[in-house]
Amino acid sequence: MRRIILYFKYTIFRILTLASIVLFFFGFFKLVIKNKYLLLPDFFQLRFGLPDWFYVVQYYILLFTLAIIMIVFFTLYYSYSKTYKIKKRSRRIDVYIDIVLAMVCTEEVSERKFFNNIKTIKKNTRSEFNKSILITVTYILHYKTMGEIKRRINKLFNSLNFDKEIKTLLYSPFTKHKKLALYVISEFNLHGYEDYLLKLTKQEKRKLLHFEAMKTLIKLDSHNNLLKIIEMNVKISTFDINILLNNISNKEIPYKELIESNNNGFIILGLILIRRNNRVEFKKDIEKFIINTNLMVREETVLTLAEFADDINDFELLIYFFSESSENGKKAIVNSIIRMPDNDKRIEFLSGVIENDSLRIKLFALDALLSIDISKVIEFQKSDNIQIRKACDELLDINI
Amino acid sequence: MFIYYFTYFIDILLIVYIGTFFIVYFIMLIFSIKELFDNILKNRYFDYNRILSFSKIPSVSVIAPAYNEEVTIVENIKCLLNLQYPDFEIIIVNDGSKDNSLEKIIKYFDLIKIDRAYELEVPCAPIRGIYKSFNPAYNRLLVIDKENGGKADALNAGINVSRKDLFLALDVDCIIEHDAITKMVKPFIDETDSIVVACGGVIRVANSCEIEDGRIVKINFPKQFWAKFQVIEYLRAFTLGRMAWSNINGLLIISGAFGLFDRQRVVKVGGYDKSTVGEDLELVVRLRKYMYEVEKIKHKIAFIPDPLCWTEVPSSFNILSRQRNRWTRGAIDTIIKHKKMFFNPRYGVIGMLSFPYWVMYEWLAPFVQSLGLIYLAILVYLGRINIEICVMILIFSIIFSVLYTSIAVFFEAFTYNKYKGIKYFFQINLLIILELIIYQPLGVIFALAGNYNFFFRKKKSGWGNMTRTGFSNQGKQ
CATH class of the missing domain: 1.25.10 (Leucine-rich Repeat Variant)
Incomplete structure (x- = not known):
């Protein structure tokens, strides 16, 4: 149900846009041509010999005037609702940060008390908005803390049992929801979403989802997921290479598969990783790239060979x-x-x-x-x- | 009989021009909306701080020419030093200022003359010296002192001294958002299908904003009469116009106040043209031409809709008229220099759409508008006018213009929402109408004066004189 509502919210704007376009282009055939006098009919009945396109102009004047009124209204609405939403969100975040910190920073409490606290939080966090704020807060605090506090936040997150919410966020049509889900999956190392994440890596328009999905997959399991991404031959840019470089675990990198890929992006990534991790044993395998047609592949090959030259x-x-x-x-x-x-x-x-x-x-x-x-x-x-x-x-x- | 055929001919000409004008602007509206939404999908939720941790990114030189800027120069450099990016340098080019700009910078930033080597890859006036700070806090700063040669010449000097991959051409008096470089660099590393040769960004009006330590702390709607109109003008030009051209990869101008370029390619095309006042437009046109004629690879000039650069716009009538006069002269000069591109399919979208647009609706529009008014007066005099049609077309034009500007204002609220408050809301809606009556006719007069100066007074180059009030006092007056 939750997902249906989200999809409805997502598509309603498109439906309205489509309806306006239909109204814009075809409306005047019905409105203007059939009942010629759309505006001030009495005034125009007194005149004669006016060309047909004159009535089309009238139609557009009416349509544009209505559009201006709507736009002015929406400008005011968005300006205020945005300010209000930001304020409301930041106030709610502060509240939840206090609650979560109070739970994780106090001395170790008994299991019973801990679960009572969880119950209280859950009771007070019923709306979708509050749930997404609580997920955001736990994610941020987990990301920014370390040691015992991090462990306790992890325990709190698992106890809150957000599986359903994360699924809804991940499959929601809105980018901001998907982004939050991806952040949480990668931060709390949640498995079971890999297939959908692999689908997201193919996103071309919503690039944020494309690289966030890649990053998440790499963080979950560098070796196997990287192999899957290579196999899918996903288009990767310098930007993606940077994202992968920053998140890849240096253990178990499939160097051979990277440099044997027919995708220049992966070859570049492979060359950089070979250089970064000083894998001199691949020196002979990469020499062939010095005459590659791609400038960046050639450059990375030279940089790597220069590093390894002995x-x-x-x-x-x-x-x-x-x-x-x-x-x-x-x-x-x-x-x-x-x-x-x-x-x-x-x-x-x-x-x-x-x-x-x-x-x-x-x-x-x-x-x-x-x-x-x-x-x-x-x-x-x-x-x-x-x-x-x-x-x-x-x-x-x-x-x- | 002659009058009949003459008026018939003029009628047809005006109808075709006005008809295509509305159609072109309507199509632009659709493209700009599409581009804006594409951009929202692509970048809205992206955390740009991530780029700061990247290891494979291009290095950037920020080149800011300065001429007689002693009032604001130190504050402006402090603002530039606040920028965040892993690998960048700031090059201030003192273009033979007659005031104490250089002395002030040397004193404030502890500068010392150095023997930095450079090649004259693009032409520029002799460089008298290069300075670097011995204070480690300012180690990103380089100052070039050179003989006067104009803005284009100063930028060329900066390009010669720069050793980075990209350069950000900047007006020294602009206030830049601290993450501006990361946002501008993203398209250069994000493209998989084409090469990005330059990137432009949105410029907003800084008049009346509150600024502290080179950063905008409170955004206010300008208090000055002429500056208010320019807010609307900038919103419309950047949110709708440039976004539309960016959507079809037909962007022909990157504002001289704020644009990021591939240094090597700019060197290959010969740098900025010193003989024109529209060096920003001319460079982009030349770059496009070079990419089509020489490299012949898929390329792109990107555009970032985020408001990253804030500038002080003219608040007095005289300065405004001089600025617009200069812009017109620059546009005409570029159009004439590259006339070969006009409706030339060899240059793709640029040759067939962007360039003809500039000729028809940027250069010729003031002439057609003036001609239309004169023609209307003649028709009224001859009694050959249909009042209903005339009034209806006038209403249609006004409504269309108001709608177009309202959409730009709406997108500002929808996307960045920088201006807030009920007072602003009423002011801006009133100004949208006032602009049509006061500001747009003035724009036509300034453009006609620019044409006159270009063709009859042969005034083509020189620094534009802009009296600065200094940002440090703004918004608190």
Whole structure:
């Protein structure tokens, strides 16, 4: 029933919009053409020879006037109801924070007293609004606390038995409800909603739901759910990659599946995770991506290979692809070259970069050279190239 | 006989123009509503603070040119230093100010001249020095002192010195919401199907608002007569106009006061054009042209409906007229420079819709409106007018304009609800009608004067003189 009401609330606005459009475009055929004199008929009966479109204009004047009256009314209504709702909500949140904190921060109470308290809260939290506030409050407090208090909030949440409410929120057509449900599921580690969450990851319009669902799935079970998401070939953006990176558990990451995916987003994620978790064993597997057509895949490959480079072949590969790399890739290569075992080769490479590349890369290369051979930097300070001199000046300016 | 055919011809011309005008605005209304709802679905419940913890995000330079801004400059920089973003720098460009702007900044922020290297990737007047603070609290701040060259030139200098991926072009006197960069960056990392080359945001009127430590603490409806009208104008332009163009990826302008750009691409197109006063519009048009002609990839100019930037608008008649005159000259200059795009299918939506719209309904509208009035007077004189039709069309136009503006005001209440109170409600509804009688005819006069200045006085460039009252005193007067 609850869900039916929510769907009704959700669709009523669309139905009204559709009705207005129908009225707008087709209404005048019935209203204007059939009874020509919609406005001030007596006035127009005195006239003659007025074109038909004149009556269409009349119709729209009437319609627009009614629309203005409605809009003015709704402006006032929304302005006040919004202010009122915000105030009411924040007052109610304060009340529930006090109640919950009083329950979890006092000394350990007997089970009986605890369940009596739960009963009292439940008795006073019957309306949908109050229930959603209580869920929000427990979620926020659980998120912001730790240790014993967190454990007690968890116990309180489980005792309140919000399963039905969370289901209603999750299946509600409103984004704000779904969002709250997703937050709660992920915070309290609630299982059993995975299939629906996987459906939500395919949302393209409501992107918030798409990435919140992904985040929740990853938090619930990084390995298995990530495998399912890869299998579904969900489109992921840089934004999603960041969300996944921040929430993924570093244990049991399916690296191989990530880099073998045919979705560039997952390959990028895999490359970053391999680099972050220092999984050098994948070095050979990722070398092929250095010639990938996607710029970001190429860049992440260069960054990862630069991080892992330890023998002369690795460095030579990086030097070979230096000119085709992005600016970030070039910076990473320059930084890694410091570790190159062959001193002459690395100085030769850095000198070449300083002479030929853009000012930003020159600065990086000079900085790298400074840590290897300061005399070379001093030589460059006297260079004929004004850009090199400027870069040296900046490098040696103690105020920067 | 000649008069008959002449009036017949003019009648047809005006009917076609006015008819298409209403249809275009009606379609824009539908698109803007759609875009607004799409945006609500996408971002309304998103917590932007999350972006602060992201590791793969573009870095941003905030570039704010300043010219004779000594009254407000320190407060404005303090406001910019309040911005929240993991990787950003603030570049203030002193464009050869004749007052004590630079001295004030050096003294207040403990600045010292540094040897920062830069390349002249886009043309700009000589840079006299670059300053950095030795106070760690201001380590994000860089100040460029350069010879005077105009706003576009100052922005170009900032672009040359910047080393970040994106740059936020900003009027130094604007008050920016602390999460403005995170909101503006989101479209750059959120797109999967196309590349975002720039992003614009909504600008609101800061006159009479209460400001403390570079932040707006209370939003008030302006007390100044001319500023009140500009609130309505800004609401309509940003909530409806730009949202509609954004929906069909046809946005041609990002306000010069507040816009985020891909630095590399702006460098590739040659930076800001120093020879025009409409450098903001011109740059976006050039960027679009470049994307269609050179890169030929699916691209987008995003638009954020959130009110992120608050600016002091002209409160005196003279300053307002000068500002509008400058805007008109900028628009004409851009239209003429890029006339090749007019109804050119090679440029997609831009060539076939946005650019023709600018020509027909932004540039030519004041002429048609004036011509219509003169023509009406002639017809009345000749006794060749049908009063009923004339009155009915006038009523229709007024009702349509009121409806259009009312929807913009409604959306403000529905989405952000920044202005509150019964006094505001009555004021704004009264002003919607007054605007039609007082402000819009004035806009036509300013636009005609702009055309005259552009074509006959050849006045095309220069900083717009705007007398600042300073935010620190506002709202408490």
